[in-house]
Structures are given as structure tokens and as C-alpha cells.
Amino acid sequence: MEQSERGLEILKELNETVVPEGMLAVWFLGQNSVLLKGDGNKIVCIDPYLDPAPYRVFAPPFQAELLTNIDYVCISHDHSDHLDPYAVEAIAKVNNQTKFIAPAYCNDQLQECGVSPENIVKADTNLEWCTTDVKIKAIPAAHEEFEYSPEDGHRFVGYILDWNGVKVYHAGDTVIFPKLVETLRKEAIDLALLPINGRDFFRNEREIVGNMDVREAAELAVAAGVDTMIPLHYDMFAGNSEKPGRIIDYFYENYPMQKCHVCARFERFIYVSREALKGK
Template sequence: MSTQSSIQMRTAATLIGEIGRLAPPQGCAGIWFFGQESVAIKGRRTVIHVDPFYSDFLEQQGVHRTYPAPLRPEDVTIADLCLITHEHEDHLDPWTLKAIASQCPEARFMAPAICRTLLEEEAGIAPERIIDALTGEWMELEGTGAERIRIKPVPAAHEELQTTGSEREHRYVGYLIEMNGVKIYHAGDTTIYPGLSELLAEERIDVGMLPINGRDFYRGSRGLIGNMNYREAAELAAMARMETVIPLHYDIFAGNSEKPGYFLQEVYERTPAQKCHVMARGECFVYVSPRAFGRD
């Protein structure tokens, strides 16, 4: 085994161990960042993965990462729920999901209805473990240790709003997640559309995670579907009154990237009181809400 592989193995073990050990008190949540839009979130005991993308599936197609995935599919042995925002391979990675489904037999998977066939046929997930991400209403689920969690899929426009059936069956979604007294918004891949900032402002979001890589003619000509850019993301965080904002989707593919420093500068100049955090690869960020420890 090469030195680089050994280091990677140790790093993965450390990350998974950390996810298992962390026990945030009420009003707090642990967030781990693994590149692109792959994050793990932990409440009191429940672990949620969003868009876990750890296989070398795209590498085999000649699409190379700028750095190795901090985890491999077989490393993910702790998962209660996986949230998938849409069917693109860097968000719905069937090889990673197949491993999670096998290694975490109690885990459930939520995704837009259009993804169900991929989840069943490519990832081998049993139909009864899949929940359709129908937008516009909160769903209550039971996590580990009877922990109550709430999930609300939110329409995403990547680059436009699309439905695949009923008006609640959006092709692209983000997620509002409420657990352990913390409300988190993971935007998925989206541009800003009329009504989005107002919808989010009503939710009193503690942590908003937003893509910042943007879109342009040249990326569009290569078939890359775009997102909000860093200026739009900074404005959305302010308009939606997010307590803390974290940028996503800027680092894995050289041809579809952005500098997170631009986002930080934009936030600082536009709304200097806005809390903002750029996460390191594999970092655990423990968010402490204003309501934790009786501070509110």
C-alpha cells in the first residue's frame, strides 16, 4: 500500500470515528464537509448525509477530481438518512449509495421522484427504503434513539424549475433540515428564482449552505448546468436572514470551480455582520445556535 493510500485510510477512519463520537448538546449540530456538496450532519444522535459523492465513477469516465475524496464508499458505516438533491452523478453517486445501503441497513434514502429508478436499479436500494422528496411540506421522521427530525424539500432551479409529475415533484431540490433545535438549509444545485429568498426568510434558518460556482456561456457550451454565483449567494444569505452561511460547490472540478475567497470578500463588503464559514476538507464544524445553553 502506498504512503498516500495509508494516509487516506487513516484520515477516513478518523473522520468516521469523529462522526460516531460527536454528541452535540441541544441547539447544536455537527457538520462535516467532503467536497462539492457532500456533507454529513449530526444532531443529538442522528446522522444525515447529503449528496455523498466518494466513488471513482467519474474518474473512470475521464472526469478528474482536483483532490481525492476524503472518504471512500466503503468507509461510510454510519448513516441514518441520505438526502439526494438531483440525479447528476456528483450528487447521486450510485456506487457510494450502494455501499451505504449495504453497510447501514437501517438507513433510508430521500430523493426527487425521478431518481427512484436510479436508486433501485443502479444503487440496488429496496423500494421501501426510498422516500420521494415532495416539495413544500415538512415531513417528520424518527432518527437514532427516537430522535425526531423534520425534513422539507425545497424546489431548486438548476438552471430552471422543472417538475416531473405533480406540482410537488420537482426534478431538482434543496432541503430544510430541523434536528436537535437547529434548522439547516442545503440548497443543492440552484440559481435564485422569484420567491426563493422570501420562502427561506420565513424559516429562520440557522445554517445555510449555498453553491457559489455560478454559470457562464463557456460552461454552458460544455453541457455544465449552472448555479448561483458567489455574489448572488451572498445576497441570498442576507435577504433570507441566514444566521450563518457556508459556501459549497466550488472545489472538486477545475473546469467548474470558484474561489471561496471571493465569496468571503463579497459577504464582508456587503453585509459585514453576516456570519460566514468556509470549511476545510474533512473539517467538523460544530454550529452553536443562539438558543443553545439558554443564550436566546
């Protein structure tokens, strides 16, 4: 696989983008994959899916081994479009300092991909923070249902980052459950990255586990008091997709003051918090 022209631009942007306090840079790579950059030139990659598989709707923007400057990789669960063995192996190979935060269910697979045990951080939902230089915490997710064991904890997680004066929630794969709204409201989330592809009987029959749908994601953003919402998980597989314009229509018709941004493919989006420009 060769990197695209836009892929080369992304790699250049990752190195050159300077992110002031109260802001965060987000690159959307498709499906649930995002790159985040804040202060200290640190970069976090969540659910990198860069395998050039033939069943993708579109090719990844670059080869995973070109991501040489990733500080943290956050994995929400062990499905291959979230824990992509190709991407994990490549990132681990080119930077032996990268830390991989993931549920304990992922440990064996991460090590099979060449991640050293000392570079694996358990996504323990009982901890206040899994890491502290970039403050990252794991919270439970219900990929239609919870899966939990006393030994390994939750199989599915989302992540909250408190970084550079911005609170970000990346949901991973999840439906809405009773405590989620309360948790997000207490966290005062600025930017929520939410799946919108939904679920139904026929996809379940094909063993495709689902997520919240467009209406649920929109209502979650509003109920939780999220400042800005970005939809994810709608564009990669023909049989498990959604049209992101539907969430724009839903907000326009029901909550016209709610901010939502649909990222263009491989776009760099700069989030500016409500506090960033005060007193400037």
C-alpha cells in the same frame, strides 16, 4: 481506494461526537457532500460524492462502504456528483435501515444501486415534512431552470432540516428564484449551505448546468436573514470551480456583520445556534 488519515478521524468523530441541544455537527466532504449529526446519535448525509474518479481535484477521504451508521441519505437530484452510484450502492449494502430521500426522478437509479423500494422516501415538495424523527423537508430548486412533472414532482430539490434546535438549509444545485428568499426568511434559517460556482455561456455550451454565484449566494444569505452561511460546490472539478475566499471578501466589503464559514477540506464544523447558550 484507501481511506486517508483524516478519513479515519472523520469516521471516529462520527461515532464519538456528542451534539448538545442547539448545536449541529457538520463534516464537509467536498463539492456538495456533507455529513450532519444531531441528537440521538443520528447522522444525515446529503449528496454523498465519494467515487474515486480520476477527474476529481482531490480524492475522497474514505471508502463509501465505511459509512455504516447513516440514518438518512438526502439526494438533491440525479446528476452523478449528487447521486453518486458508487456511494449509494455502498451505503445501501452495509446498512439496510438507511432511508434515501430523493426526487422521484431518482427512483430507478436508486433501485439499480441496490436500494430497496421500502427505503426510498419521495422528496415531495408538497409535504410539510418527508420524515419526522429528524424533521426533513424538500423544497424546489432551479438548476438554472425548474423541471417538474405532475407525476414525479420537482427533479431538483433542496432540503431544510429542523433538528436539535437548528434550522439548516442545504440548497442542492440552484439559482435564486422569486419565492426562495421568502421561503427561507419564513423558515428562519440558522445555517445555509449554498453553492457558489456560478454559471456562464461557455460552461452551458459544455453542458455544465450552473448555480448561483458568489455575489448571489451572499445576497441570498443576507436577504433571507440567515445566521451563518457555508459555501459549497466550488472545489471538485477544475473546469467548474470558484475561489471561496471571494465570498469572504464580498461579505467583508458589503456586509461585515454577516457570518460566513469556509470549511477546510474534510473539516468538522460545530454550529452553535443563537439560542444554544442562553441561560447556561
